[in-house]
Amino acid sequence: MDKEDIRRSKVRLGDLLIDAGLLNDIQLQRALQEQKRTGFKLGRTVVDLGFVDEVRLLTALSEQLNISFIELKHFKFDKALVQTLPEAVARRFRVIVLSRLGEGLVVGMSDPLDLFALDEMDRLLKTSVQPAVVREAELLTALDMLYRRTSEMDLIAGELEGELKDNDFDLSALGADSNSEAPVVRLLKTLFEDAVQMRASDIHIEPGEGILRIRQRIDGVLSEHIMKEARVASALVMRLKIMSGLDISEKRLPQDGRFNIRVKNHTIDVRMSTMPVQFGESVVMRLLDQTHGITSLDAGGMPAPMLARFRQLLQRPFGLVLVTGP
Structure with missing residues (x-):
């Protein structure tokens, strides 16, 4: 599905998530209220509220729009191609140029329903753009590495x-x-x-x-x-x-x-x-x-069983914790 198909389909993320059984009406209303308060996009809001797992949300979005869901963690980037889009624009719209497709380009987006962003990509890149959905955290990490x-x-x-x-x-x-x-x-x-x-x-x-x-x-x-x-x-x-x-x-x-x-x-x-x-x-x-202070244990990325065991070990009056590499 290209930009014009997305425009004609008039897909709304909230309706899509309800149709996919990932949200109910009460959760959607709660998410819309939170979105109004924070100014964040609806997709990020429902993930932050814990209503929908990010991977399930992006998978449903890619299936509904018939576009690719690309994991950027192991993607091989063409740095020169990525930098055809100015860094400020890439960060503003949460987009990254991934590859060539015929005479156009495949662009990874955290929100492929953002038609304004798609129009800007067309204008700046001066070619047709095929959106693909990517995880926002992976996209931001890639932007840091490539720019x-x-x-x-x-x-x-x-x-x-x-x-x-x-x-x-x-x-x-x-x-x-x-x-x-x-x-x-x-x-x-x-x-x-x-x-x-x-x-x-x-x-x-x-x-x-x-x-x-x-x-x-x-x-x-x-x-x-x-x-x-x-x-x-x-x-x-x-x-x-x-x-x-x-x-x-x-x-x-x-x-x-x-x-x-x-x-x-x-x-x-x-x-x-x-x-x-x-x-x-x-x-x-x-x-x-010094800006971020000390990271909490919960933000350390440990799997839940390991974190629970680690907390138990911390309660002991003595002992030694070794942190080693592979």
């Missing part, structure tokens, strides 16, 4: 490298420059914004022979980005040392420090360590997001 700031970091690093090629350039002045438009400041800002977007727990800055490695630990796995502008490493390290209150003249001994920054409405406590290495100084930063 990263690495290309912007490369551009700023190239600009900074150009400034550093002048032999008379005062590197100390660059590190201490408080101008928010200075390349080193913009590069660090972009680096931290990318780390927060990816929910990284650590950032590693490692100078090598002719290259600079920037690694982020995301869900326990190091993700590496390599820059050819190796000379920017010293400027980054110097700026970070100033922010942490460390001795910028000491490059032969390890140092530890900390500082706080605010990125995208997140308050981040940064614990920083420097270490002299063969090609300069490496930096490791641990990012502690």
Whole structure:
């Protein structure tokens, strides 16, 4: 079913869920009242209220509209194709470009009944759009992964490298420059914004022979980005040392420090360590997001039987809990 078919069918999600036996009239009225209060879409509202499981809702929607229900967790994305749609639009309408289909495109949507979003896709992509239904949480995770700031970091690093090629350039002045438009400041800002977007727990800055490695630990796995502008490493390290209150003249001994920054409405406590290495100084930063506080046990993702057993263990007066990998 394409956009015009959806428009002609005039399907309403509430009626669809009642016809599928997933909601009753009382639950629908309750959901509509809650939707009016929160401003959220009806689909998210019925899921948040616990009336319908998200997978069952999306399956019913895909069957009624005769469109695909795609699990994004293991989907192989074409990054260049995804980025044909601006990030702001993708996040606003909760959509992602998935693949080509003939002369058109398949677009994953958390709400394929959003005709305004479909019209915008047609206008911006300048081709016909075939909607597919996807889980909203998986879609948002995919957007975070695919719309990263690495290309912007490369551009700023190239600009900074150009400034550093002048032999008379005062590197100390660059590190201490408080101008928010200075390349080193913009590069660090972009680096931290990318780390927060990816929910990284650590950032590693490692100078090598002719290259600079920037690694982020995301869900326990190091993700590496390599820059050819190796000379920017010293400027980054110097700026970070100033922010942490460390001795910028000491490059032969390890140092530890900390500082706080605010990125995208997140308050981040940064614990920083420097270490002299063969090609300069490496930096490791641990990012502690103070905005979200401590995650509750219920939000930890444990299966219900395991969570119940874990709570029982916590009531014991002594013992040891080991958290290990596979």
